[in-house]
Amino acid sequence: GMMIREDKSEKxxxxxxxxxxxxxxxKTLMEKIKHEALHYWHGTKLFAKEMKISSRLVAKVxxxxxxxxxxxxxxxxxxxxxxxxVPFLLFVVIPFAELLLPVALKLFPNxxxxxYEDKATAEKKRxxxxxxxxxxxxxxxxxxxxxxxxxSEERLAAASEEAExxxxxxxxxxxxxxxxSTADLLRVAHIFEDDLxxxxxxxxxxxxxxxxxxxxAFGTDTxxxxxxxxxxxxxxxxxxxxxxxxxxxxxxxELQSACQSRGIKTIGVSPARMREELAQxxxxxxxxxxxxxxxxxxxxxxxxxxxxxxxxxxxxALQATINSLPENLVNEATLxxxxxxxxxxxxxxxxxxxxxQELIEDEDxxxxxxxxxxxxxxxxxxxxxxxxxxxxxxxxxxxxxx
Numbered sequence: 001g002m003m004i005r006e007d008k009s010e011k012x013x014x015x016x017x018x019x020x021x022x023x024x025x026x027k028t029l030m031e032k033i034k035h036e037a038l039h040y041w042h043g044t045k046l047f048a049k050e051m052k053i054s055s056r057l058v059a060k061v062x063x064x065x066x067x068x069x070x071x072x073x074x075x076x077x078x079x080x081x082x083x084x085x086v087p088f089l090l091f092v093v094i095p096f097a098e099l100l101l102p103v104a105l106k107l108f109p110n111x112x113x114x115x116y117e118d119k120a121t122a123e124k125k126r127x128x129x130x131x132x133x134x135x136x137x138x139x140x141x142x143x144x145x146x147x148x149x150x151x152s153e154e155r156l157a158a159a160s161e162e163a164e165x166x167x168x169x170x171x172x173x174x175x176x177x178x179x180x181s182t183a184d185l186l187r188v189a190h191i192f193e194d195d196l197x198x199x200x201x202x203x204x205x206x207x208x209x210x211x212x213x214x215x216x217a218f219g220t221d222t223x224x225x226x227x228x229x230x231x232x233x234x235x236x237x238x239x240x241x242x243x244x245x246x247x248x249x250x251x252x253x254e255l256q257s258a259c260q261s262r263g264i265k266t267i268g269v270s271p272a273r274m275r276e277e278l279a280q281x282x283x284x285x286x287x288x289x290x291x292x293x294x295x296x297x298x299x300x301x302x303x304x305x306x307x308x309x310x311x312x313x314x315x316x317a318l319q320a321t322i323n324s325l326p327e328n329l330v331n332e333a334t335l336x337x338x339x340x341x342x343x344x345x346x347x348x349x350x351x352x353x354x355x356x357q358e359l360i361e362d363e364d365x366x367x368x369x370x371x372x373x374x375x376x377x378x379x380x381x382x383x384x385x386x387x388x389x390x391x392x393x394x395x396x397x398x399x400x401x402x
Contacts, residue, residue: 206221
């Protein structure tokens with residue numbers, strides 16, 4: 001009995017030591033001050049950047065300009081916090097009103113721009129909102145409220161876990177080059193939505209997609225994106241129709257046409273093989289929500305492979321496609337997922353805003369060059385037509401000899 005008690009006390013001591021070791025190290029006062037200062041510095045930089053971007057884009061609309069999809073997304077992202085600045089102007093204009101600022105923030109916590117919120121504040125706000133919803137639901141029916149609360153928590157936990165896993169997974173496949181399973185690739189590929197991917201692809205990639213899909217590849221990057229978007233929308237609607245009616249209902253000419261528009265090989269391929277490839281495309285596109293742009297890019301990469309190896313090569317082609325995506329696209333897709341789970345940081349938002357702003361400036365420069373070329377060509381046509389009209393006029397008759 002004595003040995004058993006000693007053994008138990010020894011185990012308890014080991015557990016106590018392990019628990020103490022597992023406790024997170026408490027930050028010193030200086031470390032806390034440094035962390036908070038850095039947090040507010042990133043928040044201030046982000047807020048200043050948002051002010052500059054939103055004011056420029058609003059001015060562009062006010063002067064009759066139109067915003068591109070990238071600019072619209074940038075305005076939505078930056079304008080929300082800028083609007084929250086308006087109530088703070090009262091505290092600046094009215095003398096000694098800043099003394100009431102803590103009281104105002106206590107009564108109206110949503111006044112504080114999100115750039116200055118830390119994770120604890122954001123989590124507290126989300127928790128408070130959830131508590132209010134749960135309280136309202138409880139008055140309706142307690143059992144339903146409990147079920148909704150449980151589902152909401154599970155969704156939030158799943159979103160947070162997905163954001164962390166996706167970020168780690170993307171870093172892993174892009175840095176190590178290690179082969180990943182098809183299940184892992186399917187799990188991460190859906191975050192690269194068509195509009196997001198197209199807005200961040202380089203011109204050579206856009207041209208490749210256009211040519212591969214049989215779309216006119218001439219024009220500015222914006223025009224190419226517009227054409228690809230129209231084609232992908234048509235393909236998605238067509239996929240749904242084929243899926244509901246059945247692939248076997250397609251005649252051979254219809255099957256060939258459907259495969260050609262999706263970049264699936266049709267020359268030297270049997271109808272049965274084409275039906276398999278089309279069925280795989282529809283499954284990936286509709287059931288696994290793989291964006292059509294990624295599917296087309298992976299088809300381009302796999303196009304040089306023999307027909308017999310393409311089924312095996314699809315996972316490798318999809319991974320190669322993800323590896324080839326621009327860094328700014330990966331950053332924005334990761335940020336979008338982090339925003340859904342509530343884990344986006346001010347520094348992360350600032351980096352994406354700056355990257356997207358550079359791309360917007362590049363697009364503006366390209367549009368100006370294209371406009372200048374069109375005007376030059378128009379002027380050249382005008383001058384040549386005037387010269388031809390002058391040359392066609394009859395010459396003056398010779399003066400009579402004196």
